[in-house]
Structure formats: C-alpha cells, structure tokens
Amino acid sequence: MLTEDKKITTSQTVVIVSNCILGSGILTLPRVLADSMKTSDGWISIILGGILIMLAGLCIVRLSQRFPGKTLYQFSRELMGKWCGSIFSILIATFYIFIAAFELRVMFEVTTLYLLEDIPRWAIIMSFIWVGLYIIKGGLGAIARLYEIILPSTVVVFVFSMILSGKIFEVDNLLPVLGDGIFPVIKGVSSTILVFLGHELMFTLTASMQHPEKAGKAVIIGISIPLFLNLVAFVMVIGGMSVHGVISSTWPTVDLLRSFEITGLFFERFDFFLLVIWIMQILTTFSILQYNSSLGFAQTFKTRMRPFMFCSMPIILFIALIPRDVNELFMVSKIFGDIGVVIFVILPPLLLVYAKIFKKGAVR
Amino acid sequence: MWKVIVDHFPGWDVVLQAVMLLILPIIFNYLFQWAHTNLRRRNSLKDSGNAGDKSNAAENSSPHEQGQADGQQVMERYEDNLAWLKERATKHCDIHIREFMVGGENRAALLYVDGLYDKTLVDTQVLESLMNKGGEEGHPDDDIPVTKENLLNLILPISQVSDTHQLHQVVEDILTGTVALLVEGVEEVLMLSGSAGNSRAIEEPVSEGLLRGPRTGFTETLSENTALLRRHGRNESLRMTKFKVGSRVKKDLIVAYVEDIANSELVDEVIHRIEAIDLDYVAESGYVEQLIEDNSFSLFQQVQSTERPDRVIGALMEGRVALLLDGTPFVLIVPVTFSMLLQSPEDYYERWIPATLLRLLRFFTAFLAVFTPAIYISFISYNQGLIPTELVVTIIESRQSVPFPSIIEALIMEISIEILREAGIRLPKPIGPAMGIVGGLIIGDAAVNAGIISPFLVIVVAVTAISSFAIPSYSTGITLRILRFLAMFCAAFLGLYGTVLFFILVCSHVARLKSFGVPYVSPMSPFRWNDWKDFIVRMPLKVMNRRPIMMKTKDSSRRDK
Numbered sequence: 001m002l003t004e005d006k007k008i009t010t011s012q013t014v015v016i017v018s019n020c021i022l023g024s025g026i027l028t029l030p031r032v033l034a035d036s037m038k039t040s041d042g043w044i045s046i047i048l049g050g051i052l053i054m055l056a057g058l059c060i061v062r063l064s065q066r067f068p069g070k071t072l073y074q075f076s077r078e079l080m081g082k083w084c085g086s087i088f089s090i091l092i093a094t095f096y097i098f099i100a101a102f103e104l105r106v107m108f109e110v111t112t113l114y115l116l117e118d119i120p121r122w123a124i125i126m127s128f129i130w131v132g133l134y135i136i137k138g139g140l141g142a143i144a145r146l147y148e149i150i151l152p153s154t155v156v157v158f159v160f161s162m163i164l165s166g167k168i169f170e171v172d173n174l175l176p177v178l179g180d181g182i183f184p185v186i187k188g189v190s191s192t193i194l195v196f197l198g199h200e201l202m203f204t205l206t207a208s209m210q211h212p213e214k215a216g217k218a219v220i221i222g223i224s225i226p227l228f229l230n231l232v233a234f235v236m237v238i239g240g241m242s243v244h245g246v247i248s249s250t251w252p253t254v255d256l257l258r259s260f261e262i263t264g265l266f267f268e269r270f271d272f273f274l275l276v277i278w279i280m281q282i283l284t285t286f287s288i289l290q291y292n293s294s295l296g297f298a299q300t301f302k303t304r305m306r307p308f309m310f311c312s313m314p315i316i317l318f319i320a321l322i323p324r325d326v327n328e329l330f331m332v333s334k335i336f337g338d339i340g341v342v343i344f345v346i347l348p349p350l351l352l353v354y355a356k357i358f359k360k361g362a363v364r
Numbered sequence: 365m366w367k368v369i370v371d372h373f374p375g376w377d378v379v380l381q382a383v384m385l386l387i388l389p390i391i392f393n394y395l396f397q398w399a400h401t402n403l404r405r406r407n408s409l410k411d412s413g414n415a416g417d418k419s420n421a422a423e424n425s426s427p428h429e430q431g432q433a434d435g436q437q438v439m440e441r442y443e444d445n446l447a448w449l450k451e452r453a454t455k456h457c458d459i460h461i462r463e464f465m466v467g468g469e470n471r472a473a474l475l476y477v478d479g480l481y482d483k484t485l486v487d488t489q490v491l492e493s494l495m496n497k498g499g500e501e502g503h504p505d506d507d508i509p510v511t512k513e514n515l516l517n518l519i520l521p522i523s524q525v526s527d528t529h530q531l532h533q534v535v536e537d538i539l540t541g542t543v544a545l546l547v548e549g550v551e552e553v554l555m556l557s558g559s560a561g562n563s564r565a566i567e568e569p570v571s572e573g574l575l576r577g578p579r580t581g582f583t584e585t586l587s588e589n590t591a592l593l594r595r596h597g598r599n600e601s602l603r604m605t606k607f608k609v610g611s612r613v614k615k616d617l618i619v620a621y622v623e624d625i626a627n628s629e630l631v632d633e634v635i636h637r638i639e640a641i642d643l644d645y646v647a648e649s650g651y652v653e654q655l656i657e658d659n660s661f662s663l664f665q666q667v668q669s670t671e672r673p674d675r676v677i678g679a680l681m682e683g684r685v686a687l688l689l690d691g692t693p694f695v696l697i698v699p700v701t702f703s704m705l706l707q708s709p710e711d712y713y714e715r716w717i718p719a720t721l722l723r724l725l726r727f728f729t730a731f732l733a734v735f736t737p738a739i740y741i742s743f744i745s746y747n748q749g750l751i752p753t754e755l756v757v758t759i760i761e762s763r764q765s766v767p768f769p770s771i772i773e774a775l776i777m778e779i780s781i782e783i784l785r786e787a788g789i790r791l792p793k794p795i796g797p798a799m800g801i802v803g804g805l806i807i808g809d810a811a812v813n814a815g816i817i818s819p820f821l822v823i824v825v826a827v828t829a830i831s832s833f834a835i836p837s838y839s840t841g842i843t844l845r846i847l848r849f850l851a852m853f854c855a856a857f858l859g860l861y862g863t864v865l866f867f868i869l870v871c872s873h874v875a876r877l878k879s880f881g882v883p884y885v886s887p888m889s890p891f892r893w894n895d896w897k898d899f900i901v902r903m904p905l906k907v908m909n910r911r912p913i914m915m916k917t918k919d920s921s922r923r924d925k
Contacts, residue, residue, distance in 0.1 A: 011891045115860055123858060127858060131868055321374035
C-alpha cells in the first residue's frame with residue numbers, strides 16, 4: 001500500500017535513538033557528575049562523553065552495514081560463530097530486560113516521591129508495563145511514529161522549563177573552568193557515557209532503515225539531541241543549585257524546578273511539566289528496550305516476537321522490585337552501566353576491526 | 365549468599381502481581397483476536413459480481429448493459445410482452461400502464477411508476493410526439509414507418525434513451541424512475557430516462573456552516589451531487605466510476621478521483637473494499653464508512669464524511685478519493701489523517717496568518733476538550749501542590765460543602781451536559797435555546813447552590829463543552845467526548861500520572877492506526893517537512909506548491925512549471 005511499514009525513515013531512526021538515550025539519566029546526571037568530580041566542569045565531560053559515544057555509535061553502524069538487512073541477533077552468528085553468536089545475542093537481550101527493569105524502578109521511585117504518595121505500588125507499575133506492551137505490540141513502524149510525536153514536545157517543554165530556571169541561574173557556580181585541572185573531567189567522562197547508552201539500538205535499527213547508508217548521520221544526530229538536552233540540564237542545574245547543593249539532592253533536575261516559583265502565571269512551579277514529559281520519555285525508553293529484547297530472543301530462537309513480549313513483562317516487574325531502596329538501585333545501575341559500556345562502547349570497535357581483518361560480512 | 369537472595373526477594377505479593385500482569389493481557393489479547401477474526405470473516409471478500417457493473421457515469425447511457433441472462437427475453441408479439449409485463453405489474457400498485465396508438469396505427473404502451481417519472485416529459489415529449497408521429501400537430505406524418513431507428517432519430521425528442529431486450533430488466537428499471545416504451549413492431553423495449561423524483565433544493569449544509577466559502581451543500585440525489593463536483597471547474601481527468609452496492613436493495617455508489625493525481629494503488633484498494641461490501645441494503649454512507657474502514661475497534665473515524673463540495677474537491681486535488689452514495693448528502697473522503705479532522709475549508713479561504721492561528725486554536729481546543737476534566741480531577745484529588753496556593757485555597761473552600769470525591773462531582777456535571785446536548789438535538793428548534801438556558805444556567809447554578817458541585821467545576825465543564833463544539837467535524841467531537849470520560853477515569857485512578865499514561869496510550873493508538881495505508885498521524889509522523897506547510901500551520905498559498913507527499917500522488921506539483 002501507500003506506506004512501507006517494515007522500514008523506518010532516517011528521521012524516525014534519529015528519534016528512536018534520542019528517545020532511548022533520554023531516560024532516567026537526565027534527572028540524575030548532574031548529581032552523578034558533581035559527586036564524582038567535585039567541580040563544575042561536568043559539561044566538558046558531557047561533551048567528551050557524547051563524542052565518544054558518537055564514535056562508538058559509528059562503529060556499530062559500520063559493523064551493521066557490513067550485514068545489510070540483518071540485525072545484530074542475526075549477524076552475530078556469522079560474525080562470531082554459531083554458539084558464540086547465539087549466546088552473545090541472548091546476553092544482550094537479557095541485558096536489555098535488566099535495563100528496562102531499572103528504568104521502570106527509577107520511574108516508580110520518582111513518581112511516588114513527587115506525584116503520587118498513597119497509590120499502591122502495583123497500580124503504578126502494572127499500568128505502566130501494560131501501556132508499554134500496547135506500544136510495542138504495534139511493531140517498529142508504530143513505535144517510530146509514536147516517538148516522533150513525543151520527542152518534539154519533550155524537547156520544547158524541557159528547554160522551556162530550563163529557561164525558566166534561569167531566574168536562579170548564577171554564572172559563578174560554573175566558574176572557574178578547569179579549576180582542578182583536566183583530571184576530574186576525564187574521570188567524569190566515564191559517568192557520562194552511562195547516560196548516553198542507547199546508541200546500541202543501531203545494531204537493530206540499521207537493518208530496518210529505508211536508507212541504511214544514512215545510518216551514520218542518523219546516529220550522530222540522534223545522540224546530539226540528548227547531548228544538547230543533558231548539557232542544558234547540567235549547566236542550569238549546577239548554575240542554579242551550585243555543586244554542593246546538587247550533591248545532596250537525589251533528583252537534582254526536578255529539585256531545581258521545585259526550588260523557585262514564578263508568580264503571575266497559572267502554574268507557579270514547573271516541575272510538573274518536567275515530570276510529565278519525563279514519564280513519557282521513560283516509557284519510550286522502557287518500551288524500545290523491551291521491544292529490542294523480545295526481538296533479540298525471537299530472532300535468536302527464530303520464532304515470533306509476541307510470546308517474548310508477554311513473558312518479559314513479569315520478569316521485568318520482578319527484577320525491578322529486587323533493589324530495596326534507591327541507594328541499592330543506583331548501585332545496581334552502576335554495575336549494569338559498566339557492563340553496558342564494555343559491550344556497547346569498547347566491544348564494537350574491536351568487533352569492527354575483527355570483521356575487517358577476517359572479511360566477515362559484505363565488504364563494501 | 366542465600367541470605368542475600370532471601371533479603372532481596374520482593375515478596376509473594378509481587379509474584380502474584382507478576383502472574384496477573386501476564387495473564388490479564390493474554391486474556392484480553394485472545395478476546396480481541398477472537399473478535400477481530402470474527403469481524404474479518406464477516407467482512408471477507410465475496411466477489412458478488414458487482415465488478416461487472418462498472419461504467420462511466422459521465423456518459424449519457426444507462427449503466428445496465430449486462431442484465432441477468434436467465435431473465436425473460438422480449439418476445440415477438442406485442443400482446444405477449446404486454447401481458448407478461450402486466451402480470452408483473454399487478455404486484456406493484458404504483459406501476460401504471462398507459463396504452464395508446466402511435467400515429468393511429470401501431471399499438472404502444474408506456475410503463476411508469478407513479479411519482480417517480482417526469483410527468484411533463486412524458487406528456488409533452490413522448491405522448492405528443494408519438495401520437496403525432498413527429499409530424500405537425502394534427503397532421504400525422506404517415507410516411508415514417510415505425511421502427512426503432514425512426515423512433516430514436518425522428519420521433520422522440522429525448523436525450524436519454526436506451527433499449528433493452530430483457531423484460532426482466534424493464535421492471536427493475538421502471539422502479540428507479542425510467543419510463544418504458546413498448547411499441548408494436550419494435551423488437552426492443554425503449555427506456556426513456558427522465559426520472560424526476562422529488563429532490564431538495566441545494567442548501568447550505570447545516571452540520572458544516574462556514575462564514576466564508578460557497579453556500580452549497582450536497583443533496584440526496586446522486587446525479588445532482590456529481591453535477592456539483594463537475595460544476596466546480598472544468599476538469600477532464602475527474603473520473604467517476606459507478607458501482608452497485610447492496611444485494612437486495614441496489615444503490616448507486618460513485619467513486620470519484622482525479623485520474624492523473626490519485627495514487628492508483630489507493631484507488632484499487634478503495635474499489636477492492638467496495639466490491640467486498642456484502643450487505644442487502646446500504647442505507648447511508650455511514651454504512652459504507654463502517655464497512656470499508658481499517659479498524660472497527662478504534663474510537664477514531666478513519667473515513668471523513670462531509671456535506672461540502674468544496675471540501676471534496678479540495679481532497680480530490682490532494683490525491684484523495686471520494687465516495688458518493690445515492691440518497692445521502694454525506695460524501696466520504698478517504699484516506700483521512702487526524703489533522704484533516706481539525707481543518708476547515710475556511711482555512712484556505714482566509715489569509716494565512718488568521719488561518720494558522722485558528723488551526724492552532726483548534727488543536728488546543730481538541731486537547732482541552734479531552735483533558736480539562738482529567739486535569740481538574742488529578743489536581744484536586746492528588747496533586748494540589750502543583751497549582752498556586754491561593755487558587756488551591758479558593759478551590760478547597762468552594763468544595764467544602766461538596767460531599768463527593770472530585771470524580772463523582774465531575775461525572776455528575778459531564779453526564780448532565782451530555783444529556784443536555786443529546787436532548788438539544790431532538791428538541792424542536794424554538795425550544796432549543798430555552799432548554800439550553802434551563803439546562804446550562806439553571807441546573808449549573810442550582811447544583812452549585814445545592815452544594816453538589818463546586819463553582820470551579822462549572823467553569824471546567826463549560827470550557828470542555830465549548831471546546832468540543834469548536835471541532836469542525838461532528839464525529840470527531842464524539843470521539844473526543846468518549847476519550848474525555850476515559851481520561852477522567854484514568855485521572856481518578858492514578859492522578860496526573862494516569863492522565864499522562866492515558867495520553868501516551870491514545871497517542872500510541874493513533875500512531876498504530878492507518879487509513880487506507882496512510883498513517884493516521886501523518887504528517888507529524890512519518891515526519892515530512894513539506895507536509896507541515898499544511899498541518900498545524902497553514903503556510904501562504906504561494907509556498908504550498910506541492911501536494912501532500914504522504915498521498916504519493918502521480919503528479920506532486922501544484923504548479924505548471
């Protein structure tokens with residue numbers, strides 16, 4: 001018919017990557033950076049981390065382009081051999097489930113803290129998972145279209161609410177630049193990389209693109225949107241709350257918007273807008289991760305996706321509720337972030353070199 | 365190690381929740397699939413041979429070339445034919461047979477249905493000409509023998525004449541308004557088209573009033589409707605293809621499209637779906653709409669209906685397809701996207717800046733119409749902290765006498781508004797406004813005074829009601845009203861969080877929808893910059909020089925060069 005639903009456009013790829021990266025990180029990154037660096041130079045780390053991730057993303061794209069029309073789960077057997085490849089695919093699909101569970105839990109913690117105090121836990125979590133299921137049941141085309149609706153509003157509302165916080169912005173909080181030298185910046189880069197994970201979607205998305213040759217462009221733009229938003233968030237949060245204020249706050253970006261009031265408008269506080277769009281963002285991250293994990297299992301076992309979509313729901317719920325409090329949650333997230341960095345940042349260049357040396361896949 | 369696992373085990377209630385989490389969607393999924401397959405089976409394509417009835421409506425010929433082969437043929441003797449027809453006619457008290465002599469020699473008979481035939485045509489053109497046999501009044505021209513050719517060429521001054529060999533066909537055609545002429549010595553029955561069933565004058569459509577733009581609306585007569593489309597401008601490539609729908613009661617349905625613009629795959633798909641219609645009677649274009657739409661479970665309409673010819677022409681020029689059914693002024697346009705439902709033809713007649721602002725306003729009102737009560741409920745019940753303190757104090761003070769939670773309070777008011785609106789449609793015109801005053805003002809005021817609802821809610825309900833009236837299309841208004849109630853329940857259950865989830869759910873549903881292969885949310889997604897010129901904003905006409913890309917038209921440029 002008039003549309004090719006199996007394939008996504010380049011702009012849809014950009015949007016999916018951006019939506020996947022914009023998850024829980026945007027609320028916590030300023031604290032994580034300030035905590036690990038103790039200086040206000042985190043914005044340099046964000047830029048460096050973003051560039052690093054772009055390079056990793058490009059490696060993934062180049063690797064995927066060697067296997068046109070195939071996702072990671074399909075070409076991993078060709079690349080690494082039958083057993084190694086299958087195990088690698090299953091590992092990645094399982095990894096996505098854990099990350100999805102983590103996002104779910106973060107969402108739950110933030111909503112109970114700021115929006116709903118006395119609602120039973122199951123109501124919040126189950127409704128969220130079910131909405132996610134409805135989204136992914138529509139297939140990649142419908143997911144892409146939904147994300148294209150959500151992302152522009154997110155960017156507008158986010159930037160708008162950040163601009164409002166300029167009311168309490170003080171440049172002094174961001175100075176001096178590189179006061180403690182370059183070392184903390186490099187230390188911070190490792191934290192920022194965690195936030196930008198999401199570029200690995202290109203492993204599967206490249207195969208579904210109408211124009212796979214534009215995948216490199218797509219991943220760079222797709223990363224620069226969250227890079228920009230994270231940069232804005234960091235600068236405004238540190239500028240508004242100072243490094244010390246940020247360290248003591250669990251969700252500094254929300255607290256920033258709660259710390260001032262604007263009179264004369266209908267709403268006095270704007271954290272509500274931020275939370276609304278942030279819930280939407282978490283849901284997009286969550287559902288694309290769940291989709292990718294189901295896709296991974298389905299393609300590895302060469303079956304349909306739907307059983308995996310359904311079965312991953314209770315598993316995600318269970319995993320999400322394992323950490324007992326927020327501190328444990330962040331501890332676990334750190335571990336998974338490190339695993340993610342190894343798989344998706346360090347490994348792809350190696351795989352690419354390996355594929356080039358042994359001439360795996362179609363040589364362009 | 366074991367201790368750590370036990371410590372972190374989330375609890376047996378979580379296991380139960382996990383099971384519920386899995387089972388409920390599976391049950392729901394199976395139910396849905398069951399319903400879906402049932403629907404599809406009923407809709408499945410049964411080629412009932414309607415495809416053979418294609419013919420061009422623009423030609424001045426009757427469309428029934430192929431009648432039933434097993435019907436009664438025209439017999440040789442005039443008496444036999446007449447007797448056969450008379451026998452059939454006794455079943456219909458409104459079929460009249462007028463026997464007379466052609467030029468005083470050949471016997472002839474006219475068959476027509478009371479009230480359907482054109483009386484002046486029969487009296488002045490047919491009867492007079494035949495009785496005089498083409499000659500001057502009172503001087504029958506005896507030289508012309510009565511043959512079919514002579515009747516057509518010399519005697520009958522009528523434009524629409526066709527002939528048939530099938531007596532069976534004759535009865536069928538008479539019932540639609542043609543006049544049958546049976547002449548001794550002529551082998552065929554002549555069908556004189558001149559149906560003059562009563563029709564309404566062309567009026568401005570009630571459901572789609574505009575301040576600026578043509579004041580014409582479609583009527584119930586198919587030929588008049590096609591004429592309205594033709595009259596909009598000379599355009600040879602405007603194709604109209606006629607179909608018959610309904611197996612027992614047959615009705616004409618015309619598929620109209622611009623041949624060198626519309627995507628041929630789209631046209632084929634539309635025709636394919638129309639041929640698949642298998643129903644004994646198609647009463648209104650709403651039937652067609654429901655039988656050809658993509659998703660019967662969706663709240664959103666996937667076919668647009670309109671009474672305005674200018675809207676149809678506009679859609680045709682964008683590469684869409686229009687369906688005109690006999691007997692209804694509502695013409696269907698496919699495929700439809702969500703943004704079309706919030707657009708009005710007036711947007712193009714006004715200058716672009718006001719038109720853009722009006723469109724923005726409509727998108728905003730659509731949002732208000734769905735979400736205002738939900739936001740009210742979530743603010744009152746869960747998230748008081750998000751609105752300014754003074755306002756909270758005022759609202760809480762005003763709600764002190766209200767004994768219900770906000771959802772009940774809002775439901776009372778919203779349902780009474782819906783009742784009022786429904787009643788308003790049925791009421792005779794002179795009582796309508798009075799009823800509005802009684803309902804809106806008195807009930808609202810009394811309810812506040814009685815302490816059932818808070819004054820603030822009256823504002824909320826009024827805003828939603830007015831917002832939903834600002835939507836140009838009535839059916840879209842209904843959709844938004846239903847969504848509003850769902851949103852209210854979500855808000856009552858989970859506050860602002862529930863509202864956000866509901867918003868995503870609706871977005872996700874809309875993103876999944878397709879109307880004849882075109883994503884419902886185009887051009888928002890798939891994102892096409894060019895189509896945004898005519899979406900939320902309406903750019904100057906000088907800039908809009910391409911047709912919508914989403915329609916994949918054959919001729920994408922609106923300019924000559």
